[in-house]
Amino acid sequence: MSPFLEYSFILPRDSASLGNFNPIKVMVNPIKNNRSRLLFTLLFVLMSVAESWAQAPAPEADFMRSTGKIYVVVAVLVAIFVGILAFLVYLERKVTKLETQINDH
């Protein structure tokens, strides 16, 4: 089966067949600004990663449980790093806000 057949479902070559209705526009339009688009993409990526973890192979065989489960410690350290990073972003945004306020005066 040609891979185009599947795409043709979403992307009609002749848009006339659907009149003004463009499914792509309908799908993308609700998310207007770039930041939320990025956030949604990240969310979907994270969800699919979580999904693939949930379907992990039998215990003792998967990556996270290999080498005495040492990668669990790595994941915990990454989580703490992400937490501190999130705080840096929070502080950065507060500082930026104050800077703009000062510049406006």
Place this chain on the structure above:
Amino acid sequence: MKHWWKILSAMLLLYVLTIGLLAPLAPGITLTDTTDARTGRTVKMVVTGYNSSYRSAQEVRAWLELDSTHAVCATAVEALNEQQLELAFQLPNTLPGDKNIVPATLILNNELDGSSVLPDAVFVKRDSLIDSTNVASWTACAVAGLYPNERYDFPFRNILAETIRNLYFHVPMWFGMIFIFTASMIFSVRHLRGGKALDDIRARTFATVGILYGLMGIVTGGIWAQYTWGSFWSFDVKQNMSAIALLIYMAYFVLRGSFEDADKSARIGAVFNIFAFAAMIPLLFIIPRMTASLHPGNGGNPGFGGEDLDNTMRTVFYPAVIGWTLLGFWISQLLYRFEKVQQQLLDRF
């Protein structure tokens, strides 16, 4: 040197990361290929070890132990390699006591590794077909003359394995959170007594960082639990209570945000903050100890020790608690100084 405690925090965390990640685990037993046996028969098994040195060791001995007075020692011990050991045990004709199935603990000992233990390694079943020539006895070969383990290493726990190191990262998040929330509560009391705006900013910034630490504690605990208890959230009493404590602290910010008047927001916020602290104590320290919990040191057994926190681990754990707590105070101080400057600028214009 007013920055000494920040330097101390950085040094301690550097020490914790280095030693906490590099010191090896004590030798342990991961699994055996045989898990059941019958009385009067010979049971053979291949044992897989972790960090073990079965081949290099001169004197490897093995026991199957039912309780403190009943054990048999291996009749044949052969090291296949450093991590694999082939054992044979001749089991006696009968079982002590009147149970028909008894779990036996596998104990290994050699002069390089010291002792390693696998609880419930083999289930011994009473067999009615008795070999009359078998002279093995449960009391002939006691577990004795064990070589000690003198090395600097962390205990090997079967479910935990290397994740025992998370003790230096997950637990200090909660210790740090409690110290930070205590500081926050103290500044709220000071604000109510003196009415100074700066005390309120202190209380607020400490509470923010406390919540950050709590969230990091929840997430790191969830990741740890996923691979040891089997799921990110198992509705363990301590998990639930800490989530409730965090929600109460989040409500502090919701409450503050709902007042237009800054003074009123600060005063009522301070009262709520003291209440939140008072609510956190039973949620984290009392309720989890009253019921069964997956967390060690709960379910009527305050404090944890033994194999969960031995003296080697203490040499890393206590510096970790101090280091992470000081780091939390450092982060809080940055936030406080920023908010103080912001307040001073707003007052000027």
